Amino acid sequence: MSVAANIAPEGQITKNSSTKEVIIGRPRSYGIEILRNPILNKGMAFTLEERQTLGLHGLLPPALVDQDKQVYQVMQNFYRWDNDLDRFIFMIGLQDRSEKLFYRVITENIELMMPIIYTPTVGLACQKYGMVYRKPRGLYITIHDLGHVYDILCNWPVDIVKAIVVTDGERILGLGDLGAYGMGIPVGKLSLYTACAGIPPQSCLPITIDVGTNNKDLLNDPLYIGLRQKRVTGPEYDKLIDEFMKAVVKRYGESCLIQFEDFGNHNAFRLLEKYRSHYCTFNDDIQGTAAVAVAGILSSLMITKVCLKNNVFLFQGAGEASIGIAKLLVKAIVASGQTEENALKQIWLVDSKGLIVKKRPKGGVEGEKVLFAKDHQPLDKLEDVVESIKPTVLIGAAAIPGAFTEKILKDMAKFNEIPVIFALSNPTSKAECTAEDTYKATDGKAVFASGSPFDKVELKGKTFHPGQGNNAYIFPGVALAVIAVDIRCITEEVFLAAAESLAKMVTKEDLAEGRVYPKLCQIRSVSLQLAEDVINYAYNNNLAYHYPRPSNIQEFLRDFIYNTDYESYLPPVYNWPKYNELPINA
Numbered sequence: 001m002s003v004a005a006n007i008a009p010e011g012q013i014t015k016n017s018s019t020k021e022v023i024i025g026r027p028r029s030y031g032i033e034i035l036r037n038p039i040l041n042k043g044m045a046f047t048l049e050e051r052q053t054l055g056l057h058g059l060l061p062p063a064l065v066d067q068d069k070q071v072y073q074v075m076q077n078f079y080r081w082d083n084d085l086d087r088f089i090f091m092i093g094l095q096d097r098s099e100k101l102f103y104r105v106i107t108e109n110i111e112l113m114m115p116i117i118y119t120p121t122v123g124l125a126c127q128k129y130g131m132v133y134r135k136p137r138g139l140y141i142t143i144h145d146l147g148h149v150y151d152i153l154c155n156w157p158v159d160i161v162k163a164i165v166v167t168d169g170e171r172i173l174g175l176g177d178l179g180a181y182g183m184g185i186p187v188g189k190l191s192l193y194t195a196c197a198g199i200p201p202q203s204c205l206p207i208t209i210d211v212g213t214n215n216k217d218l219l220n221d222p223l224y225i226g227l228r229q230k231r232v233t234g235p236e237y238d239k240l241i242d243e244f245m246k247a248v249v250k251r252y253g254e255s256c257l258i259q260f261e262d263f264g265n266h267n268a269f270r271l272l273e274k275y276r277s278h279y280c281t282f283n284d285d286i287q288g289t290a291a292v293a294v295a296g297i298l299s300s301l302m303i304t305k306v307c308l309k310n311n312v313f314l315f316q317g318a319g320e321a322s323i324g325i326a327k328l329l330v331k332a333i334v335a336s337g338q339t340e341e342n343a344l345k346q347i348w349l350v351d352s353k354g355l356i357v358k359k360r361p362k363g364g365v366e367g368e369k370v371l372f373a374k375d376h377q378p379l380d381k382l383e384d385v386v387e388s389i390k391p392t393v394l395i396g397a398a399a400i401p402g403a404f405t406e407k408i409l410k411d412m413a414k415f416n417e418i419p420v421i422f423a424l425s426n427p428t429s430k431a432e433c434t435a436e437d438t439y440k441a442t443d444g445k446a447v448f449a450s451g452s453p454f455d456k457v458e459l460k461g462k463t464f465h466p467g468q469g470n471n472a473y474i475f476p477g478v479a480l481a482v483i484a485v486d487i488r489c490i491t492e493e494v495f496l497a498a499a500e501s502l503a504k505m506v507t508k509e510d511l512a513e514g515r516v517y518p519k520l521c522q523i524r525s526v527s528l529q530l531a532e533d534v535i536n537y538a539y540n541n542n543l544a545y546h547y548p549r550p551s552n553i554q555e556f557l558r559d560f561i562y563n564t565d566y567e568s569y570l571p572p573v574y575n576w577p578k579y580n581e582l583p584i585n586a
């Protein structure tokens with residue numbers, strides 16, 4: 001093997017399989033191996049010198065195609081597909097072939113690409129994951145691996161992992177239990193870590209914990225990729241999660257971020273409570289969603305001009321998303337000078353049994369919901385609740401499509417000069433209402449945002465721009481801050497700081513167009529600014545372990561983030577004296 005074969009881009013981390021020794025920046029690949037490695041592969045962008053030095057000559061067509069032309073070629077192919085699932089498969093194929101090209105394409109075309117690699121298409125891809133599955137990506141840890149979780153983590157070929165997104169597949173978007181098919185979610189979320197916040201992909205690890213599935217269709221699906229058994233629950237499940245958390249710390253250290261994603265409600269809250277003080281962890285569905293929704297509420301007030309304390313908030317759903325939002329909203333209201341008691345009075349929730357009131361005919365109120373239970377007559381139908389409560393802000397996160405009926409939307413416009421309506425359920429098929437329904441029923445008065453994207457709406461000669469109220473505006477930036485300055489305990493206040501940061505970035509132009517979030521095409525700069533704000537919050541509140549505090553955070557982050565440019569694989573030219581000037585050993 002030539003000396004040059006040891007040369008690879010800086011910052012890449014690999015493991016020398018023969019010595020098990022960690023080598024930073026120098027994977028030992030040569031020839032066809034380089035082309036087959038998506039981290040190293042540059043396709044036809046390899047220069048003639050590189051081809052000759054790295055044993056690639058003849059393995060590629062003779063033409064040299066630089067990255068700009070490769071991007072053009074990818075986009076030409078992308079547009080050829082006539083449906084989003086094929087586009088998803090195409091993009092995953094690109095990720096498997098050339099990581100730098102994949103991230104360049106995603107980053108430069110984020111508005112076009114996010115609906116493909118993320119919601120809504122990722123939902124469909126998860127439902128068909130057995131068919132979509134091509135190459136392994138991420139780790140699968142099953143209930144049968146109890147006692148061996150650390151060994152499985154050791155099979156991951158990267159020794160320095162900074163962030164893990166983990167799911168157990170029980171509540172994938174609003175699509176229910178998709179078991180091991182849920183792997184599409186950690187993979188998609190981590191793609192956004194890189195695309196939105198520039199976190200190097202090599203430091204990210206998607207994990208699916210497979211304890212079975214209760215989805216009968218999947219158990220009968222010949223293509224199913226997970227364990228064909230019912231979900232294991234109770235002490236054995238807890239033991240596996242516990243072993244997993246400890247194994248992550250043992251393998252990757254206590255600074256490794258663990259983002260919980262799309263766990264079932266009954267596990268999400270209790271696992272967050274169990275681990276939040278002792279591990280570097282957060283639950284995206286509870287806390288990330290809370291921050292994005294509170295940001296949207298704060299900026300919507302700039303349009304409605306109704307002071308935070310004078311709003312009435314009604315949630316359809318009282319699960320991870322709604323309770324997370326409601327609790328952070330209480331903090332935001334208290335931060336604005338109100339008492340917690342008054343803040344709680346402003347917030348109403350509806351669950352599957354109707355309005356959450358103290359005395360319910362269909363059983364009591366439990367868990368996190370208790371805080372928000374009201375002294376009010378029980379009401380079953382959302383339409384009746386809206387009529388009775390007259391909310392200023394209506395938020396849906398129950399995955400009941402069409403829950404915001406025309407009557408509800410019209411009532412919201414009747415009760416408010418400018419109603420605020422957020423249909424947060426994902427994917428699009430689960431949205432409480434569409435953007436078009438909302439603008440039509442409210443005669444264009446509503447401020448609207450949705451979890452999955454809707455196109456702009458033309459109505460009576462006016463154009464309406466719905467915002468995307470999705471935790472994707474939060475988790476990449478928060479993760480970047482956590483990783484970059486080593487925040488080990490991610491408090492609720494971190495998420496409030498993130499919400500305030502995001503709300504601050506909404507411009508007058510956004511508000512004039514009825515948008516309560518920055519434009520999606522700006523999500524990269526938004527995530528970096530959010531990371532900077534969270535970092536400042538962390539240092540000001542003694543949450544950051546990285547010392548000394550960087551004097552220029554933007555510069556500090558710039559050095560940290562992933563660069564999609566190809567780097568030369570040729571050995572550096574050393575500044576040695578001429579050969580005949582070298583001292584000769586006597």
Ligand SMILES: NC(=O)C1=CN([C@@H]2O[C@H](COP(=O)(O)OP(=O)(O)OC[C@H]3O[C@@H](n4cnc5c(N)ncnc54)[C@H](OP(=O)(O)O)[C@@H]3O)[C@@H](O)[C@H]2O)C=CC1
Nearest residue numbers: 173174265318319320321351352398399425426451470471
């Ligand atoms: N936009 C975003 O960024 C995010 C969106 N979401 C979306 O929010 C949705 C819910 O997620 P999540 O909160 O985690 O799920 P959960 O399972 O934790 O909560 C669902 C809630 O909906 C309630 N519900 C079910 N049926 C009805 C009904 N007919 N009427 C009223 N309420 C009902 C449930 O009631 P009960 O408590 O009685 O069972 C429960 O409170 C999903 O579609 C998810 O994709 C989630 C996270 C982020």
Ligand SMILES: CC(=O)C(=O)O
Nearest residue numbers: 173262285426470471
């Ligand atoms: C966006 C997200 O996290 C969800 O729908 O679950």
Ligand SMILES: [Mg+2]
Nearest residue numbers: 173261262285
């Ligand atoms: Mg989620």
